Amino acid sequence: MARQRVLPPQLARKIIDYIRERGLESGSHLAAQGLADMFDVSRIPVNTALKLLEEQGIVTSERNRGYFLAQDSESIAYTALEELPQAFWDDPLYYQLAEDWLHGRLSEKVSESELMRLYTVPRSRLLKVLQHAMEDMWVERLPGHGWRFLAVMISPQAYVDGYRFRMAIEPAALLEPTFKADKAALEKLVEQQIFLMKGGARQISRNELFTLTAGLHEVIVGFSNNPFFTEAVKKVNRVRRLLDFRSTLNRDRFPRQCREHLKLIELIDRGNMKTASAYLKTHLGGALNSKLGFIAGGS
Amino acid sequence: MARQRVLPPQLARKIIDYIRERGLESGSHLAAQGLADMFDVSRIPVNTALKLLEEQGIVTSERNRGYFLAQDSESIAYTALEELPQAFWDDPLYYQLAEDWLHGRLSEKVSESELMRLYTVPRSRLLKVLQHAMEDMWVERLPGHGWRFLAVMISPQAYVDGYRFRMAIEPAALLEPTFKADKAALEKLVEQQIFLMKGGARQISRNELFTLTAGLHEVIVGFSNNPFFTEAVKKVNRVRRLLDFRSTLNRDRFPRQCREHLKLIELIDRGNMKTASAYLKTHLGGALNSKLGFIAGGS
DNA sequence: TATTGTATATTTGTTTAATATTATGCAATA
């Protein structure tokens, strides 16, 4: 049985990111060897990824010379990423399972076999999804046979809990003695926020949108150089992605959110950490309040 | 091939815990059905667990009547738990892998097959251990083949990072609006601390000791009713268990630590949350400082 | 009436073998 190619699509996305970050121009040589080293893989999957990009017209190939960028980095459509085969962590089964559980179409306790029959998926795929859901705290293994769905992480209260948790750790991360902001990374964040503010928020998919905004917080917390903080924020964001998937997205809140993000970045850039920390806490509190007002969105 | 029995030993431990919590007396009937319902399994593994306890002389069985406690709960030796077959999460391979990596006996990047050959274990067991190590943030999957060991979580800095993280979330958990202390659980914690203070800290194994002290913090944070806080603390503690495994344990610090824990419990019991939160932060800061003074221990 | 004992059914962990994917070494090329 053919097994789903998962690595090349992922690499294709990484390559596009890399091209954008470097702002490469049309005609730039994309050395397979260099990319392979950069992404900790061999040239084989890199070449497969480049072939995918060639199909999209983003790169061209020349015999014995390799691949070359076919257009300037700015002109690569933001939708290009979505044309690529989905990577695993976006397995639709994950979301379908969550939906079915929420709508009472599944009993609290289920066996793996039941789920396999219900969705007619191989065990391997189901187990990955269940594992993922377990990490996201809405499914747990029973000690013996079977799994149990938990309501807690899919309830509206989970929104609040997530924000309360972020309000505890994100501002604290800014005050860590090991905190050190990377200027280049900050600059990149500024560019992204400006892009979103200038209408980009209406162009890209909600999934990409979430990735960008959640990514901002992850990058900033990452500056703390404390992996406990970084991983904790990533975990909250995985759950938030699930919750957001279910709510309608109010893109009108974005301009204000972007302004607040830019202000935050400025404070961090100046090294004004106490102020930045307090500002971040207020920012999160405000986002929580607008969520509570049943206005969906993200921060 | 025989698969290792993992559930019955786990259940045996849970049954002993249950007996201790209820303070059951010799002769009490241990209904297999009730235990099965309580632990979300069927009677089969419960009966196997009870047979294990019978071999230890902790329970006796009567034809057609089931199992009965053979001694008062207080007289069950604390070492009884250690006689039982180890549950999986204590797989020695996990610690051996960590040791070997720390001592430079493994290269940074390894393939699963290499490790399988090196330790001559089946892939299933290896994968569980690697998965575990990945959750504990000292191993990561490479995008293609192989795994990479990370130095960061095994370095001395990880101690500090862990405490800094706990100082951010544990005091905050006490201030959550959803915080609600369970009187019975608090009372149980008090008993445990008194037991430890009165010399118990010298009787039980270091593993049990760690479980008790870490458990105290997990229970208290659990009162926040916010699963993000609870899970985050559990995660830090898993890493701490690994770090503690390598250091010598200074049991002399325990009396003071227990006094501080009792004070903290008292403040929580009184509902004096602001003071309790501040006290907890100081307590953690003090524990961090004594760690930094290369005095091993736990809090 | 709840619990145990026992037989039967179901589920899941494990292993094996097949196969797609990834890694590597070396000659050819720019």
Add this chain to the structure above:
DNA sequence: TATTGCATAATATTAAACAAATATACAATA
């Protein structure tokens, strides 16, 4: 001299089959 192209080797995923553990149903017992 670094990179590509290609052949070979190593690796890891998958499915299928088997066996052990767990769940369930029902009669027997206290």
